[in-house]
Amino acid sequence: MVSDDCLFCRIVRGEIPADVVAEGESWLAFRDIQPQAPVHVLVIPRRHVESVDSLAPEDADLSGDLLLAAAEVARVEGIAESGYRAVTNVGERAGQSVFHLHVHVLGGRRMRWPPG
Numbered sequence: 001m002v003s004d005d006c007l008f009c010r011i012v013r014g015e016i017p018a019d020v021v022a023e024g025e026s027w028l029a030f031r032d033i034q035p036q037a038p039v040h041v042l043v044i045p046r047r048h049v050e051s052v053d054s055l056a057p058e059d060a061d062l063s064g065d066l067l068l069a070a071a072e073v074a075r076v077e078g079i080a081e082s083g084y085r086a087v088t089n090v091g092e093r094a095g096q097s098v099f100h101l102h103v104h105v106l107g108g109r110r111m112r113w114p115p116g
């Protein structure tokens with residue numbers, strides 16, 4: 001399922017341009033428009049899913065695809081060795097602003113923990 005007015009669904013459909021770095025059958029990876037690190041890529045499912053909280057048991061394969069995709073992106077972007085963060089915000093209070101599930105892949109600099 002895709003959503004007509006969802007920003008990331010529109011990127012999946014090619015209606016809004018994006019700097020795609022990798023893609024798979026079930027997912028797409030493109031550069032974040034407001035990068036928070038030298039490498040900042042978003043991995044999204046092609047199908048509309050609002051967040052991790054909306055995943056169903058039958059989405060287990062898709063969930064795995066997204067984490068494997070994050071690791072592939074890190075390798076392609078050259079940050080697998082130096083380390084990276086793969087994070088997904090769930091809900092507005094956690095910082096989610098686009099309600100189409102996405103995994104941020106961030107690297108190329110030292111990451112602080114815990115986040116604010």
Ligand code: DGP
Pocket residue numbers: 007016018019030031032033034042088089095096097098099
């Ligand atoms: P979050 O705050 O976790 O929902 O992350 C949403 C991210 O999406 C945020 O880092 C900025 C990024 N973003 C918002 N609009 C666009 C867009 O039109 N294109 C791209 N490439 N990224 C976008």
